């Protein structure tokens with residue numbers, strides 16, 4: 001039984017539950033796209049540009065665990081590298097497949113289009129290696145299966161992006177059919193003795209400590225540890241706090257849940273819990289300048305058990321090669337009960353009081369109405385900007401999902417990522433919160449939501465500028481050209497789509513727009529919410545002040 005190289009890749013994708021791939025065509029990938037189209041159960045989804053294509057795949061990986069984007073050489077791939085950087089930073093397995101020049105031209109000194117104008121075609125591979133955990137260039141039918149399998153295995157094992165380069169005259173070469181897929185899916189077990197020692201050391205550490213708090217970080221999902229963390233919390237009975245980037249990674253209706261730990265912008269009571277703890281079990285944390293509010297909220301030292309995807313550090317003692325999932329699962333079977341920190345009851349965020357119907361729309365009222373939309377079946381994708389702080393302070397029902405991109409923080413990520421996420425999980429109601437500044441980077445991908453009839457609800461927050469930057473460091477560069485955002489949807493419909501563009505300047509206009517959006521099941525609805533520039537969360541102001549101070553530190557000279 002034989003197939004082609006492109007057919008081999010296509011079959012492997014369906015075997016790992018990828019039923020869509022995102023693509024932008026170019027003459028170096030057309031034959032490959034033909035091969036992918038021929039695969040039953042694999043749909044080709046088109047994007048407006050390659051940056052968006054990469055972000056769409058990143059969003060699909062959030063919904064489905066892995067995704068694939070197909071682009072052309074250089075002019076396409078170099079744009080996609082930015083999104084691949086995002087997937088690396090956010091721990092999402094994305095397979096970027098790039099077409100490439102005909103193999104007969106490699107090493108001949110000939111100059112080809114879409115290259116730097118030199119005869120070196122290796123620079124793309126060299127660049128992409130920095131943002132992937134495995135990268136392969138396929139040159140023949142003999143080497144294709146092993147190279148394709150290797151990158152897929154690495155992407156799944158490490159929850160990170162990978163790269164495949166397939167020259168245009170190679171994609172349809174005959175090659176063997178793929179065999180069973182199990183080998184690509186099997187997890188490498190932790191070294192047994194190291195795991196045992198890590199657990200024994202942690203039990204010893206916990207034996208002397210009463211005020212134990214679990215802190216959930218954003219790497220927990222990539223490490224497949226969400227359920228194991230709940231079991232650990234059930235067993236220990238201690239308080240659980242989450243980091244902002246892990247919003248939604250622990251059920252907020254769980255009796256142990258005590259809100260978001262984020263330094264001076266923590267939920268009520270969460271900072272005191274962490275500050276007063278004598279043991280903090282950090283599961284998959286990312287401590288960066290933003291999450292620590294300018295290095296201030298950075299729990300360190302001998303109170304800490306830091307559990308990373310492949311390493312556990314107990315009060316400074318490191319155990320390498322221990323997987324987060326194995327460790328949290330084992331600890332969940334042996335950890336002592338430690339209810340001290342959970343004795344104070346949960347301090348839920350205060351409910352927001354509704355505004356009278358025809359009052360001018362405020363940020364609080366907008367969030368009250370968006371919050372009311374959240375159910376177990378909702379996925380909210382919240383963009384960099386005040387949308388972070390708004391999303392983080394929502395009280396979430398169980399199984400509601402929030403998607404954030406707090407490590408990479410590329411404005412404009414949310415629209416294409418939500419497009420990919422909705423493609424991968426159409427059974428969920430997708431909501432996007434995006435600022436006007438961010439929207440201007442990737443707005444055109446709303447047209448693909450129209451094309452594929454995805455009923456995403458987009459709240460476009462028009463506060464006339466880059467308000468997060470205004471709060472960090474103000475200047476003329478933070479003020480942008482206004483657009484008729486709602487009007488844009490008709491441009492994208494071009495007489496044929498079911499996209500809806502609406503404007504909300506008052507509380508009742510927003511309520512009416514939401515009702516219309518809920519009924520519009522054959523396309524996206526963009527609701528342009530007009531807010532005063534100064535109407536943002538207090539958290540943004542307080543956090544922005546501290547981050548601004550951190551950025552402004554002068555160089556230290558000795």
Ligand SMILES: Cc1ncc(C[n+]2csc(CCOP(=O)(O)OP(=O)(O)O)c2C)c(N)n1
Nearest residue numbers: 385386410411435436437438465466467468
């Ligand atoms: C690609 C990229 N360019 C620039 C930035 C810097 N940046 C961070 S937030 C932001 C402004 C966001 O403005 P908006 O989307 O209107 O949200 P708001 O702060 O008003 O809520 C900018 C320019 C970035 N994060 N990513």
